[in-house]
Amino acid sequence: MPVIRPATPSDAEPLSRLAEATFRSTFGAANTREDMDLHCRTSYGTAIQSGEIADPYMLTLLCDGDEGLVGFTQLRWGDAPECVAGQSPGEIQRLYVADAWHGKGIAQGLMHACIEALQARGSDVAWLGVWEHNPRAIAFYRKCGFVEVGDHVFPLGSDPQRDIVMTRSIAGASSNIAPQRWTSGEQP
Numbered sequence: 001m002p003v004i005r006p007a008t009p010s011d012a013e014p015l016s017r018l019a020e021a022t023f024r025s026t027f028g029a030a031n032t033r034e035d036m037d038l039h040c041r042t043s044y045g046t047a048i049q050s051g052e053i054a055d056p057y058m059l060t061l062l063c064d065g066d067e068g069l070v071g072f073t074q075l076r077w078g079d080a081p082e083c084v085a086g087q088s089p090g091e092i093q094r095l096y097v098a099d100a101w102h103g104k105g106i107a108q109g110l111m112h113a114c115i116e117a118l119q120a121r122g123s124d125v126a127w128l129g130v131w132e133h134n135p136r137a138i139a140f141y142r143k144c145g146f147v148e149v150g151d152h153v154f155p156l157g158s159d160p161q162r163d164i165v166m167t168r169s170i171a172g173a174s175s176n177i178a179p180q181r182w183t184s185g186e187q188p
Contacts, residue, residue, distance in 0.1 A: 002070055002106060004113045007060035012050040018069045020044040022096035030133060035157025061113050063106055071097035071106045073114050077121065081165050083150025086125030090118040111144050115170055124171035129154060129163035141166050
């Protein structure tokens, strides 16, 4: 059974490989190679993921399977778009699962871990941006209790794309996402 745990500095290299592979798999067919390459060069790499793992305003959670990393999520605290209402919002910046693990409960386990970690840091609202042309992700987030509250621009290389901003209140609430399909490592 996969284990969800906080990332450590030694995870930066395998995380960078998984992050780029899952991003390319998810969005490569719908975007130009040039925009994908530019985005990946500026978003993924051992040094970039090392910095994110060390950032006190971020938390990276990894899902380990028998053969290595099978999914990850990154949370971020800081500025939120004006459409996000809350005293202390936290962002689910990234949540990706390797293709071979889709449909096996990994995304639900990661989302459950996200909500727990956001609550532990005092967040009252979880928010995220999701590409308007990603219906599978939008449906998943709706199933997890998120609702659309606005939009913002996500620059993919040289292409300014529209992301839907979705939120979910998490103040004093359970995650409403059953964790039975995953085993938690140390608490985030």
